[in-house]
Amino acid sequence: MAHVKIFDTTLRDGEQSPGVALNVREKVEIARQLARLGVDVIEAGFPIASDGDFEAVRAIAAAITAENPRVIVAGLARAARGDIERAAQAVEAAGHPRIHTFIATSPIHMEKKLVLTPDQVVERAVESVRTAKGFVDDVEFSAEDAGRSDRDFLVRIFTEAIRAGATTVNVPDTVGYMTPWEYGDLIAYLRAHVEGIDAVDVSTHCHDDLGLAVANSLAGVRAGATQVECTINGIGERAGNAGLEEIVMALHTRRDFWGHSTSIETRELYRSSRLVAMYTGMVVPPNKAVVGDNAFAHESGIHQDGVLKAVETYEIMSAETVGRDAGVLVMGKHSGRRAFRKTLVDLGYAELPEDTVNLLFKRFKDLCDRKQSVTSDDIRALVDVEATRVPATYVLEMVQFQSGTGMTPVATVRLTTDTGTYAEAATGDGPVDAVYKALERVAQVALVLESYEIRSVGSGKDALGEVTVRMRSEGRAVHGRGLSTDVVEASALAYVDVLNKLAAGVGRDLAAPVAQG
Ligand code: KIV
Numbered sequence: 001m002a003h004v005k006i007f008d009t010t011l012r013d014g015e016q017s018p019g020v021a022l023n024v025r026e027k028v029e030i031a032r033q034l035a036r037l038g039v040d041v042i043e044a045g046f047p048i049a050s051d052g053d054f055e056a057v058r059a060i061a062a063a064i065t066a067e068n069p070r071v072i073v074a075g076l077a078r079a080a081r082g083d084i085e086r087a088a089q090a091v092e093a094a095g096h097p098r099i100h101t102f103i104a105t106s107p108i109h110m111e112k113k114l115v116l117t118p119d120q121v122v123e124r125a126v127e128s129v130r131t132a133k134g135f136v137d138d139v140e141f142s143a144e145d146a147g148r149s150d151r152d153f154l155v156r157i158f159t160e161a162i163r164a165g166a167t168t169v170n171v172p173d174t175v176g177y178m179t180p181w182e183y184g185d186l187i188a189y190l191r192a193h194v195e196g197i198d199a200v201d202v203s204t205h206c207h208d209d210l211g212l213a214v215a216n217s218l219a220g221v222r223a224g225a226t227q228v229e230c231t232i233n234g235i236g237e238r239a240g241n242a243g244l245e246e247i248v249m250a251l252h253t254r255r256d257f258w259g260h261s262t263s264i265e266t267r268e269l270y271r272s273s274r275l276v277a278m279y280t281g282m283v284v285p286p287n288k289a290v291v292g293d294n295a296f297a298h299e300s301g302i303h304q305d306g307v308l309k310a311v312e313t314y315e316i317m318s319a320e321t322v323g324r325d326a327g328v329l330v331m332g333k334h335s336g337r338r339a340f341r342k343t344l345v346d347l348g349y350a351e352l353p354e355d356t357v358n359l360l361f362k363r364f365k366d367l368c369d370r371k372q373s374v375t376s377d378d379i380r381a382l383v384d385v386e387a388t389r390v391p392a393t394y395v396l397e398m399v400q401f402q403s404g405t406g407m408t409p410v411a412t413v414r415l416t417t418d419t420g421t422y423a424e425a426a427t428g429d430g431p432v433d434a435v436y437k438a439l440e441r442v443a444q445v446a447l448v449l450e451s452y453e454i455r456s457v458g459s460g461k462d463a464l465g466e467v468t469v470r471m472r473s474e475g476r477a478v479h480g481r482g483l484s485t486d487v488v489e490a491s492a493l494a495y496v497d498v499l500n501k502l503a504a505g506v507g508r509d510l511a512a513p514v515a516q517g
């Protein structure tokens with residue numbers, strides 16, 4: 001069975017999603033999970049874009065090489081010496097470094113954006129691949145907007161790039177314009193006409209503007225692509241990129257049709273999706289294939305009846321294959337610490353330090369007092385919140401609120417900081433607004449709420465509510481999360497999480513330039 005390389009660009013193209021603000025620590029955590037997931041290449045960032053991007057790529061190269069040396073770590077660079085040198089420095093520590101350099105090849109991009117002739121573009125591409133080759137053996141060359149480029153010009157530029165030493169050629173549908181038939185034809189055409197193409201990897205990189213990114217990527221594989229560029233949960237520039245989980249499960253579930261395998265450990269897919277959703281604050285829609293809350297839920301009576309009789313009647317893959325055992329009752333009030341530890345290991349959290357396990361056990365016991373049954377999803381949510389916690393400068397001691405029909409919502413909060421305990425009250429348009437105003441008065445930090453999402457972890461009236469907020473404070477963007485069976489308390493905890501992250505210097509500097517591509 002032919003092998004398709006999975007090139008994950010969650011930390012580069014995915015990070016270009018509007019509103020996403022990852023810091024170095026969060027990027028390294030995601031990279032570690034990507035390595036556990038088994039991706040072949042991690043595109044860790046665009047080092048020239050900002051010092052933060054550079055530091056993140058460097059930290060990822062060092063961490064991944066120490067823990068998982070098989071993984072290639074790539075840094076993006078425009079076709080310019082300065083970009084390439086910066087990318088080379090950033091990936092230097094990687095066991096398998098890659099420089100990914102790109103230049104636009106469509107008439108509109110060459111004329112309007114680059115203001116270069118096609119000959120000049122080829123010259124730049126060749127020069128850049130040669131420069132990158134001076135630093136690393138593994139060089140990827142991308143023809144940006146290949147989807148709207150002249151095919152024979154692509155043949156020319158890819159042939160030249162391979163001659164100059166490119167080891168992967170990438171064919172981006174940058175604006176998500178193509179259909180699967182056209183994209184498959186393009187890959188087949190390039191495979192037939194580019195000199196030296198059999199000795200290198202041919203890569204897909206499809207955007208989802210028309211909802212065709214996954215279909216186009218798979219059409220590319222069918223036509224001979226050997227690498228797929230994709231992101232967890234399909235996040236990325238504008239409408240996003242091809243969803244890694246969908247590509248992988250399509251190839252896995254229908255291997256009879258595709259005849260291709262990947263190195264992905266599919267049971268890590270759900271965990272990867274949760275981690276990326278949590279850090280980016282981009283909540284996964286419930287109906288999202290493979291990783292959405294409803295992806296394995298059977299609502300209609302006919303379907304439920306069928307599944308009970310034979311699961312294959314309505315399920316083409318099992319929830320366990322993608323690492324989900326949602327809703328399974330795993331523990332109760334009387335479960336001990338040892339059983340709790342074992343559950344953590346079974347859920348894939350074998351490496352947690354002892355003090356974290358102790359803290360989680362306490363949170364689990366608190367939860368048992370508030371909730372009848374604790375499921376694997378509840379425990380995952382507890383671990384996720386703990387994983388992103390920073391040292392607590394602010395501790396929420398109490399939140400109370402009153403609201404109802406015909407009355408103005410009013411809230412009181414009490415916060416402890418290292419200088420003492422403070423309480424404030426405020427009214428608002430709703431209970432959450434009142435709580436946030438009271439918290440703002442206590443903390444005396446001006447925060448702008450940019451997004452607020454709430455989801456239920458599992459089902460039932462006593463389900464945990466998980467609140468994710470994105471806030472802005474003086475040019476910094478920070479995500480916060482809160483978890484509680486009481487959604488107003490979860491909202492307050494998310495706000496306090498933001499305060500603590502700001503105090504710990506976590507968050508993204510919004511003044512930093514954003515990566516392009
Ligand atoms: O969409 C695109 O063209 C890109 C390139 C930089 C590969 O992201």
Ligand code: ZN
Nearest residue numbers: 013174237517
């Ligand atoms: Zn892209």
